[in-house]
Amino acid sequence: MSAASPRPAAFPLAPNATIGILGGGQLGRMSALAAAELGYRCHIYAPQDNEPGMLVSAARTIADYEDAAALAAFAAAVDVVTFEFENVPVRTLEILAPLVPCRPGPKALAVCQDRLQEKAFFGSAGVPVAPWAAVTTEAELRDAIARIGLPAVLKTTRLGYDGRGQAVLREPGDAAAAWARLSPRPLILEAFVPFTQELSAIAARGADGATAVYDAVENRHRHHILDLSFAPARVAPAVADAARAHAARVAAALELVGVLAVEFFLLPDGTLLGNEIAPRPHNSGHWTQDACQSSQFHQHIRAVAGLPLGGAARHSDAVMRNLVGPEGMARLPALAADTGVSLHLYGKASAREGRKMGHANRLFRLESLAFTAEAELLSEL
Ligand SMILES: Nc1ncnc2c1ncn2[C@@H]1O[C@H](COP(=O)(O)OP(=O)(O)O)[C@@H](O)[C@H]1O
Ligand SMILES: [Mg+2]
The missing domain is CATH 3.40.50.20 (Rossmann fold)
Structure with missing residues (x-):
C-alpha cells in the first residue's frame, strides 16, 4: 500500500x-x-x-x-x-x-480542539469575539486581568466540555485559587460576556463547497449543560441571518466537509460574539431530526459520503430538551406517553449525574414559536 x-x-x-x-x-x-x-x-x-x-x-x-x-x-x-x-x-x-x-480533515479538528487557535481563527474568519489572552504563568494571568478587566472567565485551552475546566473570576482575590485549580495546563482568559442569549447555528458543507445552513437556535444551559434549544431563535431576523452567515463563513474558511456548529453570545445591542466551534454534529442541532427534511446527521453523512446535501429548511418550529442524568430519565414515562413528542435515547447503561441520556423534540406549527407562551412550549417537555 x-x-x-x-x-x-x-x-x-x-x-x-x-x-x-x-x-x-x-x-x-x-x-x-x-x-x-x-x-x-x-x-x-x-x-x-x-x-x-x-x-x-x-x-x-x-x-x-x-x-x-x-x-x-x-x-x-x-x-x-x-x-x-x-x-x-x-x-x-x-x-x-x-x-x-x-472528512473533516486534521486541520478543522486541530483548530477546534484548542481555544487559542479557535479564537484566532474566528478573527481571521471575520467573526468578532470577546477580548482574550493566552495565559501560561501566574504573572501572565495578572497581566491579562489588568488588560481585560473583571469579571472574566479562565479556561483550559483544551479538553473542556459542559463547563469543565473553567473558573469565573469576579474579583482580583479569585485569581490565585483559579490558577491553583486549572494550572499547569495552558489557559485562556476571556472577558466575561454579559450576553442576553446564547445562540448557535449549524452549517453543512459538501466536498464541492456547497453549503446548507440550518436556522439559528436559542440555547439555555443548566449546570453548564445544554438543557433546551428553541428553533428558531426568537431574535431579530438580522441577528438570525448574521449567525447563519457566520457559520457558513467558518465552514468555508475551515474547508470543512461535514457539519459544524458555531456557538454565539448575543449582546444587548444585537452584536454576536463567537464562542466555540464544534466540527461535528452538535447537541443544539438535535431538533433538526424532527423539524427538517434532512437532519444534521443525514447532512453530515451526505457530506462525508460525497452525496449532494439535503434540504435544511425548517418545516416546523421545535423545542428540544436534553434528558440529563437520573432527573432527565425520570421524565421518560410522561414523554413516552406524549404523542406530540419524539424521543431519542442513546442506549447508555447507567444514568450518572450530568450524563446526557437522550433528548425529546416537541414540534410546533411553523412560525408559531415566537407567539407561544414559554410555559406552553415547555409543558410536559
Ligand atoms: N466569556 C464568557 N462570558 C460569559 N459566559 C461564558 C463565557 N464563556 C463561557 N461562558 C458560559 O459557560 C458555558 C460553557 O462555556 P464554553 O466555552 O462553551 O465551554 P464548553 O461548552 O466547552 O464547556 C457557555 O455556554 C456560557 O454559558
Ligand atoms: Mg460550549
Whole structure:
C-alpha cells in the first residue's frame, strides 16, 4: 500500500459502503442511524466497548486512538473516516489521512480542539469575539486581568466540555485559587460576556463547497449543560441571518466537509460574539431530526459520503430538551406517553449525574414559536 496518498474512494460512496467513525458516543450513534437510512454501514472506532454508537453499527474496533496498527486495519476496512468526538487526537487523523479519506480533515479538528487557535481563527474568519489572552504563568494571568478587566472567565485551552475546566473570576482575590485549580495546563482568559442569549447555528458543507445552513437556535444551559434549544431563535431576523452567515463563513474558511456548529453570545445591542466551534454534529442541532427534511446527521453523512446535501429548511418550529442524568430519565414515562413528542435515547447503561441520556423534540406549527407562551412550549417537555 502506498503511504503517500489515500486509497482512492469513489465518491459519492455507493450503497453498502462503510463509513468509519472515530468515537462511540451519541453523536456517532445518531450519525450511524442516519447512515443506515442512506444505505451505508458504519464501523465505530473507540477505546471502550459497548459505546452507544457501536450498539447500532455493523462493526467496531476497540483500541487506543494512537494505536497505529489498529488504525491501519481500520483504514483498510472502511471507505471514508469521520469523527464524532472532538477530542480525538489530531495525530489519529494524521495517521489515517495517508491511508483513507478523512472528512473533516486534521486541520478543522486541530483548530477546534484548542481555544487559542479557535479564537484566532474566528478573527481571521471575520467573526468578532470577546477580548482574550493566552495565559501560561501566574504573572501572565495578572497581566491579562489588568488588560481585560473583571469579571472574566479562565479556561483550559483544551479538553473542556459542559463547563469543565473553567473558573469565573469576579474579583482580583479569585485569581490565585483559579490558577491553583486549572494550572499547569495552558489557559485562556476571556472577558466575561454579559450576553442576553446564547445562540448557535449549524452549517453543512459538501466536498464541492456547497453549503446548507440550518436556522439559528436559542440555547439555555443548566449546570453548564445544554438543557433546551428553541428553533428558531426568537431574535431579530438580522441577528438570525448574521449567525447563519457566520457559520457558513467558518465552514468555508475551515474547508470543512461535514457539519459544524458555531456557538454565539448575543449582546444587548444585537452584536454576536463567537464562542466555540464544534466540527461535528452538535447537541443544539438535535431538533433538526424532527423539524427538517434532512437532519444534521443525514447532512453530515451526505457530506462525508460525497452525496449532494439535503434540504435544511425548517418545516416546523421545535423545542428540544436534553434528558440529563437520573432527573432527565425520570421524565421518560410522561414523554413516552406524549404523542406530540419524539424521543431519542442513546442506549447508555447507567444514568450518572450530568450524563446526557437522550433528548425529546416537541414540534410546533411553523412560525408559531415566537407567539407561544414559554410555559406552553415547555409543558410536559
Ligand atoms: N466569556 C464568557 N462570558 C460569559 N459566559 C461564558 C463565557 N464563556 C463561557 N461562558 C458560559 O459557560 C458555558 C460553557 O462555556 P464554553 O466555552 O462553551 O465551554 P464548553 O461548552 O466547552 O464547556 C457557555 O455556554 C456560557 O454559558
Ligand atoms: Mg460550549
